[in-house]
Amino acid sequence: MDENMALAALASGDEGALGWFIGRYTGYVSTIVNNMLLPRLSTADAEEIVCDVFLALWHGAGKIRPGGVCGYLGGIARNKARDALRAHHVHLPLEDDVLSIPVPGPEEAVGEQELRESTRRAVESMPEPDREIFLRHYYYMQCVADIALALDMNTNTVKTRLRRGRERLRKELNGDA
Secondary structure, eight states, X not given: OOHHHHHHHHHTTOHHHHHHHHHHHHHHHHHHHHXXXXXXXXXXXXXXXXXXXXXXXXXXXGGOOTXXXXXXXXXXXXXXXXXXXXXXXXXXXXXXXXXXXXXXXXXXXXXXXXHHHHHHHHHHTSOTTHHHHHHHHHTSOOOHHHHHHHTTOOHHHHHHHHHHHHHHHHHHHHTOO
8 A cells, every 4th residue: 555545545534544654654753752742741741642643644634635644744743742842831941042142133034034945945846755854854853764764765775865965955055956
């Protein structure tokens, strides 16, 4: 079964399809949730959030576009973890040196916004699975071994694709592409 078939089956209420997604994406969702919650909340809290993410997948299956499951799950995981931190009144402490960082002026702020937008476009233009590998590693902070396992790839392949992605991103942002 591929992801699009599983998504269609999930939208029609097939519990086996939910099991397919749980088997494929639990590590991914758990990494996002654990990175945000642990050690501030308990492991049991993190596990409950992971379950809630897949429950949201079950209820929202009809609204997810083909190929969008990974992004959907990542977004739901981040939002639910953030909500859990708020519900438990967990605030991350600010370091004194963070408060002394000068605020950029309007020119710097515009330049930073343009750079963020250019970077986002460059990452979105990457072919699959390179984009997913790049996002998993740099946005969701997954290690190469976890990405390789989740995508059923060799770790050296993942490393090569990350290197090529960095080179491509560098060229596009420098205008060499």
